[in-house]
Amino acid sequence: MxxxxxxxxxxxxxxxxxxxxxxxxxxxxxxxxxxxxxEGDFDQESTRAGxxxxxxxxxxxxxxxxxxxxxxxxxxxDRWTTWDDGEQGPxxxxxxxxxxxxxxxxxxxxxxxxxxADVHLIRRAVPDTDRGCVMAAKRYxxxxxxxxxxxxxxxxxxxxxxxxxxxxxxxxxxxxxxxIAEQWAVAxxxxxxxxxxxxxxxxxxxxxxxxxxxxxxLGSSDGEAAPRLAExxxxxxxxxxxxxxxxxxxxxLAGEGMTHGDxxxxxxxxxxxxxxxxDLPQIVDVVANPRGREFLARDVSNVMNWFRARGxxxxxxxxxxxxxxxxxxxxxx
Ligand SMILES: Nc1ncnc2c1ncn2[C@@H]1O[C@H](COP(=O)(O)OP(=O)(O)OP(=O)(O)O)[C@@H](O)[C@H]1O
Ligand SMILES: [Mg+2]
Numbered sequence: 557m558x559x560x561x562x563x564x565x566x567x568x569x570x571x572x573x574x575x576x577x578x579x580x581x582x583x584x585x586x587x588x589x590x591x592x593x594x595e596g597d598f599d600q601e602s603t604r605a606g607x608x609x610x611x612x613x614x615x616x617x618x619x620x621x622x623x624x625x626x627x628x629x630x631x632x633x634d635r636w637t638t639w640d641d642g643e644q645g646p647x648x649x650x651x652x653x654x655x656x657x658x659x660x661x662x663x664x665x666x667x668x669x670x671x672x673a674d675v676h677l678i679r680r681a682v683p684d685t686d687r688g689c690v691m692a693a694k695r696y697x698x699x700x701x702x703x704x705x706x707x708x709x710x711x712x713x714x715x716x717x718x719x720x721x722x723x724x725x726x727x728x729x730x731x732x733x734x735x736i737a738e739q740w741a742v743a744x745x746x747x748x749x750x751x752x753x754x755x756x757x758x759x760x761x762x763x764x765x766x767x768x769x770x771x772x773x774l775g776s777s778d779g780e781a782a783p784r785l786a787e788x789x790x791x792x793x794x795x796x797x798x799x800x801x802x803x804x805x806x807x808x809l810a811g812e813g814m815t816h817g818d819x820x821x822x823x824x825x826x827x828x829x830x831x832x833x834x835d836l837p838q839i840v841d842v843v844a845n846p847r848g849r850e851f852l853a854r855d856v857s858n859v860m861n862w863f864r865a866r867g868x869x870x871x872x873x874x875x876x877x878x879x880x881x882x883x884x885x886x887x888x889x
Contacts (some may be wrong), residue, residue, distance in 0.1 A: 630683040633660035637680055642765030646749045650760055652689045654680045667781050677779055696737035696767040737767040744837035745769050756808045757832045774827040786821035799863050801831040810885035813843045819855035821862040842886045853879045
């Protein structure tokens with residue numbers, strides 16, 4: 557009688573489901589009778605496919621679909637929180653961070669569209685509460701415009717576990733390009749996590765899933781991003797102050813044996829008077845990388861040139877001195 561047990565269970569299930577229909581069917585006869593008239597019982601709805609009728613299949617499919625879709629998203633929201641989907645940011649976690657799994661994400665617009673990534677503004681909030689935060693979502697692209705030379709240098713030093721992945725990357729299939737994009741997101745998330753943990757002024761890395769990196773939004777509460785250093789025209793005192801802040805940040809990095817690797821006045825934001833480093837996927841290990849010193853010197857001269865052009869006094873603006881100090885901090889005299 558196993559078959560009928562299962563069938564009874566299925567009846568219970570249908571009685572609960574919102575797609576109805578089952579109650580209008582005639583009651584199933586008692587077991588003995590059912591055993592005798594098995595075919596007749598199930599043939600009451602004409603189109604049969606295996607044990608379930610077509611109508612039952614359709615109802616079941618609809619129930620499954622709605623169970624997968626889960627509860628209806630709050631109005632305006634674009635997805636449920638992805639907090640549980642990937643790597644999460646370091647401890648201690650900031651108070652503003654929304655980790656509740658009942659939260660939903662809403663796209664607020666594009667902050668910047670770049671060659672390698674697009675940065676969006678998103679809001680994560682718990683419906684019907686005042687819990688919410690705004691974050692920057694950096695989404696790495698997997699298109700042909702990416703700088704492949706940077707990828708090959710970057711990928712050389714890292715282990716790729718599956719040769720299928722290595723082949724896909726080498727052949728630049730769309731799967732391979734997506735893997736490269738994801739590796740960049742992984743690398744930037746790791747760099748931000750490490751630097752944030754030792755107190756380097758970088759946005760808090762909230763999480764990384766796939767090719768998307770979520771981080772603290774640096775900007776005003778109405779969604780205006782903090783300006784890039786390149787956009788500012790600081791007065792003499794502010795200029796010196798910003799320079800000291802930047803050198804202090806680079807010293808912290810150098811103390812870890814690192815340099816930014818792509819530092820410029822475009823990859824430094826000034827948030828509430830504080831210099832913040834961004835765009836860090838290519839961070840360079842000055843000690844392990846054979847061209848480490850060169851990268852560090854280039855980072856210094858890039859930002860130094862900007863400060864000099866804005867009038868930073870010569871006594872501060874000597875690239876050799878600054879580079880030498882940073883190399884010493886990295887243990888490379
Ligand atoms: N955490 C953040 N808060 C506010 N704005 C941000 C944040 N991260 C990035 N942005 C904005 O997005 C821009 C691009 O970010 P980022 O430099 O990381 O990406 P990118 O793809 O390398 O861009 P680009 O090619 O222009 O350097 C930044 O210049 C800045 O204006
Ligand atoms: Mg950038």
